[in-house]
Amino acid sequence: MTTDPLTRSLHEDPTMPASPAPDRPRLAALDGLRLLAALAVLAYHYTAIDQEFWGHPATQEFPQLSLLTRYGYLGVELFFVISGFVILMTAYGRSLPAFVASRISRLYPAYWAAVLLTVALQAFWDGGRRVDPVDALVNLTMLQEAWGVTDVQGAFWTLWVELKFYLLIGVLLALGEVTRHRALAFALLWPVLAQLARASDAALLESLLITSWAPYFAGGMLLYLLHREGPDLLVLLGIGLNVVLAVHQATRYADTVAPRHSDAPASQVVVALLVVLLFALVHACSTGPLARLDQAWLTTAGALTYPLYLVHGQFGFFVIDTLSGRVDSHVVLALATSLSLLLAWAVHRLVERPLHAPMRRAVRRSLSGR
Incomplete structure (x- = not known):
């Protein structure tokens, strides 16, 4: 869903060379799951939201397909779990400068290309x-x-959420080496404290603790602890807690926020x-x-996942806006998806791969003062 140890995230490039580590196995299936999440979001944007590019709501253009794709926005929630x-x-066994350098070099080259x-x-x-x-220019930052500046692409809002999550992990690293006990305490307490910030109307703290999305990231962190060290009562209880909190958030979102973007109602039970x-x-x-899968x-x-997520919005809508009403809608959908995948490949091949390692080294040197 690299020169970094064998890690995978919304913003990782698994084709970059990496140094094997015994506790960081190659998780190819997670890469495939990331692409599935990106395609779910793409399908939601192209076939289930209210936008003018088809000339009418997309659900009218794809009445049957939208029965499924109306739930595609949950691909974002899947990204957040994987990211956690x-x-x-990534943070295990890594210094704060190394962590910051890896995040900057992973996020920004493809993002700058997408903005331009x-x-x-x-x-x-x-x-x-x-x-x-x-x-x-502000978008480039x-x-x-x-x-309060408009994102040049609608999907970019999730990057701000991710940046705040990275900030929280950076604070955890700044306090000392990441250990099981610290990670466990963090993942158990964070969502609860975030909800307390919301309940007490502490707006700044609520924003920093990303209250709505904390259960997804924290649940993903606990899934990593389960992966790393095996079953443990507190880890299992923590996963259960965060799943319950995530279900609560998702069902409320389906009832209150999702209808603003689509005229296709989302079932709370299905969500x-x-x-x-x-x-x-x-x-x-x-x-x-599925952890043993290792297909190339x-x-x-x-x-392709991160650049696809970055470019699919406006470029797919451009194809739809240009061709809808003149070409069969399923052909238009295929062309919009194909252009997005082609652009994603180009951004990965021509921008991410050549710039990632030099930028990572330069940022780390700057942070380390040598």
């Missing part, structure tokens, strides 16, 4: 999101949410079952029966 798993894996490509697209296409030049399935899939792909195509899938 792999970022804790999107701005170039908007220069001649009057659909989709339009931002002025200054706002486009990935901090635009903090300044609850899917959230439980998300955690079960991450466990199956990391510790369970899964590695390629993992490499």
Whole structure:
């Protein structure tokens, strides 16, 4: 879903060389699961949300398909669970400068490319999101949410959530080496403290603790502890706690927020079952029966996931806006998906691979003062 130890996350590139470590096995199935999550989000955006590019709600264009894809937004929640798993894996045995360097070099090259490509697209296409030049520059920082600046692509909101999660892990690293006890305490207490911040109207603390999404990240962290050290009562209870909290968040979201984006209602029962399935899939792909899969195509899938997530929005909508009403809708859907995959491959091959290692080394040297 690299020169880093064999880790996988929403922003990892599994085709980069890595140094094997006995407690960090290759988890190819997790790469494939990441791509599945990205494709679920893509399908949701193209076939289930209310947007003008088809000329009417997408659910009218795909009445049968949208019965399934209306739940595709849960691909984001799956990303967060996977991220909790792999970022804790990354933090084990790593210094704070090394962790920061790995995150910056992983996130920014592909992201910068996606922002610049999107701005170039908007220069001649009057659909989709339009931002002025200054706002486009702010987008290059990935901090635009903090300044209330419009994302050049709608899906970019999750990157701000991820950055805050990385900040929390950075604080954990700054306090000392990541150990089982510290990681366990963090994953158990974080979602509870985040909810207390919300209940007490502590807006800044609630934002920093990413209250709505904390159970997904924390649950993923505990799944990593289960993977690393085997069954343990507190770990299992913690996973159960975070699954319950995630189900609560997801069902409330399905009832209150999801209807603002789609005229296709989401069943709370289905959402609850899917959230439980998300955690079960991450466990199956990391510790369970799927963990032994090692097909090469899964590695390629993992490499394309992050750039695909970054570019699929505006570029797919451009194809839909240009061709809908003139070409069969299923062909348009296939072309929009194909263009997104092609751009994802280009960004990975021409930007991520050549820039990742030099940037990581440069950032680490700067942070280490040598």
